[in-house]
Amino acid sequence: MPRTTLAATVALTLEEAVRKMTALPAVWMGQSERGLLREGAIADVVVFDFGTIQDEAAYTDPHHYSTGVLHVFVGGVTVLGNGEMTGWIVWFLAGD
Numbered sequence: 428m429p430r431t432t433l434a435a436t437v438a439l440t441l442e443e444a445v446r447k448m449t450a451l452p453a454v455w456m457g458q459s460e461r462g463l464l465r466e467g468a469i470a471d472v473v474v475f476d477f478g479t480i481q482d483e484a485a486y487t488d489p490h491h492y493s494t495g496v497l498h499v500f501v502g503g504v505t506v507l508g509n510g511e512m513t514g515w516i517v518w519f520l521a522g523d
Contacts, residue, residue, distance in 0.1 A: 480495030480496065
């Protein structure tokens, strides 16, 4: 099956896709301090290029990072910068 980018799909708006990947799961898991960008919240942020983001993993070959992801911050710590892993690993437990 050919792969498509997020921008090529029309099933969801960007806003709906982001909410379903961030705020909605945080609410389901009871983590009100995560999932939204607001003052006082834990800074979990993914910066991506909307035109190039694409899943590179497959069910039979799952160990590939998505392309188009530029930066990832977990709890305010940069774990991916300019598309490269920084060496930081952030661990947290649900509810902490």
